[in-house]
Amino acid sequence: MSNTINVMLVDDHAVVRAGYNMLLKNASEITVVAEASSGEEAYQLYSTHKPDVVVMDLSLPGIGGIEAIKRICSRDSKATILVFSMHEEVIFVEQALQAGASGYITKSTDPQLLVEAIIRLSKGEKYIDAELAQRLAYEKSRGQDSLISDLSTREFEIFCMLAEGSNTSEIAKRLCLSYKTVANYSTQIKSKLNVSTIADIARLAIRYKIIQA
């Protein structure tokens, strides 16, 4: 029997997936057993392939990466998910870990670290990008979380979608929630962030580099 690490790649860009695939071919310990291009697909393929480690981008169409992590982890509490994201902001690390991820690295890191991180996670360890871990610790120690990190997982998710220009009913549809639920969340988010319009939400999101202008 082999003790190879079975990995599933989740990224909506086929080119990027192909690149990772080739990178990981150089690592003999690792076998890519599945690829998904959306959160929904990831969730389904996870069930059929049960990979040891999921390498997941956060910006995905449909249900985003965070929601995909939540669903996979609620289905299988032992799921091991490595977030491999372009976002270099602490807030994303917090949210991803809260959703159930076991590791977080950014696409700026040395390619070799992707392999390293996958191996670490497969052993049950955690692995967080060194610089982000530092910043996370530093900000935590100074209690310097932005208002945004007060948002719950769901709140944050809806916050992002509002900032990106989705309206209440679109969000409800995408997240399979009642319109009312999203509307109520929207009100609560504004209250927590101390703003009164969606424009303020968008600007906050851009200021904190959660979305791009």
Next chain:
Amino acid sequence: MSNTINVMLVDDHAVVRAGYNMLLKNASEITVVAEASSGEEAYQLYSTHKPDVVVMDLSLPGIGGIEAIKRICSRDSKATILVFSMHEEVIFVEQALQAGASGYITKSTDPQLLVEAIIRLSKGEKYIDAELAQRLAYEKSRGQDSLISDLSTREFEIFCMLAEGSNTSEIAKRLCLSYKTVANYSTQIKSKLNVSTIADIARLAIRYKIIQA
């Protein structure tokens, strides 16, 4: 002598660069002769390597991709630059082409099209993602390019206030207009700008540097 196509890759994510690199290794016509991780570096390496085609991401640290394209093209008017971006909005295509790029494809396209596009560009042809080209042509045909400059004085005024986070009744008060007037303007502005939420308005205003995030 060889008739291989010399390519320079510009992307701030090393992993992504490594991926493209490997993808392009499969294409015998193409040789990657340089890699840059920022606009500045791209500019410098261009001068020393004179690649036949530059494959360039748009989201780069420091001077962005657009600015890098402008500088490279102003140095060498025959420079051939293929934008390879995650952005699927027409505005980015317009800006990139205006800056001097010869092609634009998105990271969602089939990996094989990257090779195809590079070959096309090396022959002096243009290559633009099919779907984006359609949308661009359509919008151009409707004279719908500089959206914001289509706004009337009053519309623009209200547009700015909406983007800054004022709500309809605040704006009405400040401009000494009826609530209804502002509400109707708001609807019309969205329609002219082809957006549906205030978040979109805020992002547009920030993108065009009309307000700051």
Next chain:
DNA sequence: TTGTCCATCAGGAATTTTTCCTAATTCATT
């Protein structure tokens, strides 16, 4: 184990906002 807290989800009802239609007025331009 039980109780408490929090996150999540959502309905009801009142209110507010948005949308779409219509129309008056002014002002510039042909």
Next chain:
DNA sequence: AATGAATTAGGAAAAATTCCTGATGGACAA
């Protein structure tokens, strides 16, 4: 003088928001 665009705004219907309430389930502490 006439056309057209900009500005202003009301009415009516539709949609969104707000504030309340309450159910559920998971985490955690006494």
